[in-house]
Amino acid sequence: MSREPVAVTAGPAADPAGRAPAGRPAGAPSRPVVRPGRRRADRRRLLEIALFAGPAVLVYVLFVLVPIGLAAYYSVFRWNGLEPLTDFVGLDNYVRAFTDPVFLGALGHNAFFVVMSLVVQLPVALAVALLLNRKMRGRTAFRTIVFIPYVLSEVIAGVTWLLILQPDGLMDRVLEGVGLGGLVQLWLADRTVVLWTVLAVISWKYIGLAIILFLAGLQGVPEELHEAASIDGASWWQVQRRITLPLLGPTIRIWMFLSIIGSLQLFDMVWVMTGGGPANASNTMATYMIDRGFRRSQFGYGSAVAVILFVVSLVAAVFYQRFVLRRDTEGALTGKGHRR
């Protein structure tokens, strides 16, 4: 996943396969260097491509492209999912979505999660990753602990938090136990609190990914740079600020990309904990889509919402690649990419 956006914009120069000598695919080092004829080699290459890419392309077309096309087709009908598609309504379903305050509210909640997930998770994950990157006792155990929530199934984590956050549940008891009883809220039942509760839980759930990614990125920062900097008299803070963070940039930008897309498509934790309520106060586009489409048998309208969700995510992804990830292709790391 993290490679894909880079490869798309990087072109052949930065492509891992492109680094191998011309005409010699990296995956087949034992192939004879001298070849009888170009055409035969070309054909063999085509076959190889078909073999390796064929099944994936087939699955991709069947399970990604075709459903997207079908959803777009369904979205211009009024359809209860049972009868034949006959009630063509044009763009009415789209108009209906953008004039429904509940859908606009859901869109707003998605925007909230996109922004606040970055604001909350980025500083915390960076701090924890920098901490865990130092040699210290219990480092492995701590790494495992921060990553566990990410591995847990969404539904199990959601149900657990649902029980913890009930009135007079574990959360309330703990707060009262440490003398903070005044902070107790109706975590999931108060329309003004519920978004913040969900934000806290999804931050807990997904921050492990950020930390592990950042740790992996930190492994790629050459030790010599740290040594050189400290020989020059740089403090620990200066080293982090001037060397580690800039070199971690590509990793951070990729993580932000994943986080934004994840927030736009947020579904399971919200569905399990609040069902979008109370009174639609925590709906996201995805929970709204399932509720209107499946639960209320409005498959045409649900498909229109699905298309909107798809377009929003696609636009966000394309803009992000164009304006943010592009910098990574210009060789912030080692200068290799400067040849253009």
Added chain:
Amino acid sequence: MGTMRRAGALVALVASTALVTAACSGGGGGGGPSGDGNVTITWWHNGTGEPLLGLWQDVADEFEADHPGVTVEVSAVQNEELQKTKIPAAMQAGNPPDLFQQWGGGELADQVAAGKVMDITDQVADELDLIGGSAAGWQVEGRTYGLPFSLGVEGFWYSKAMFAQAGITTPPTTMDELNDAVQKLKDAGLVPIVVGAKDGWPAAHYWYNFALRSCSTDTMKQAGVDFTFDDPCFVEAGDRLQEFLDTSPFQEGFLGTSAQQGATSSAGLLANGKAAMELMGHWNPGVMGGLTEDGQGLGDDLGWFPFPAVDGGAGDPDAALGGGDGFSCSAQAPPECVELLKYIASVDVQKRFAESGAGLPVTQGAETSVTDPNMKTLLDFRNNAAYVQLWLDVAYGNTIGGALNEAVANMFAGQGTAQDIVDAMTTAAADR
């Protein structure tokens, strides 16, 4: 060597292609006779827990034994998953199970309009005689498209001990008495009523009951056919609900409480002695049992009384709100499907169903097997009811029902008026 590799590559490519196409074109269900006279019937039901799971399996085994050459493939699926996702998806794909759970009402009408369900009117005439008016929810325009095996009614489940503790001697029969009981329970430091408003429908059931008390029988029946809600009684129902909400009868944080999940759900709170009452269908004792450590729920302490009478409403005071479970055969199911359905509705199977305590039997002659005192009370109430109105979200179908449930849940959250509820239904009726 090279040729070998190429041939291998080709085989792999073909194999993977074949796999994918097979996965798309294949698919179980459908049944139907297969050349050699053998028939497979697929059967989807919602009895994921005992006693229903075992009972339906026994019924399938017995049917197989009596009908050589017939195989019954039984699948149990969680109720909402089955109703809202699996059956609609299977029908869309043109590959529905032969015999499937049927909740009746507007959803059945949609399935009938799409030609997905078998008309069994002529084959089940004898069964209909024994079931009587309880079959109405499974009929569309005078034709029968399924048979119920259970039809229950709604009322308040309560703890007798808590009522005694609060000094309530007889269960309330009017709204004034209910409000009085709520106050007494509050004074005794108890939570009067629990509601699982997070799930929407438990909150909406209050509106259903007020509508049934506010609207005349004719209005209710007409609304279930033409989906118009312009009679002022529907706004009255919302006004009466608002009045009741203003007395704050519910537990703290009821907007975030689910109906049936765990000990902190509304059924769990009642079962574990944390609250005195809950408005719920006939299934509640079974749900409550699963939410206590000893599996017994409140046991003998559990009592039941019907929704109280409302002053000045046009509704028939003897009308009951309820719902049931039944089965339908899909349009392309083999004829043996109807035979199996008839067997399920037979007095013998209905008696065993009644003994299991999983619901209220509908076939005449099976009532005697109901032993639980609360279930007997419900059965008497149902049999004496002027008519049983199906749950409104079932009667009106998913589209209007979903909008109705959401609008009522909004009112519970202080976010809507009585008129908003009617408007939401009217808009949804136009979106159908």
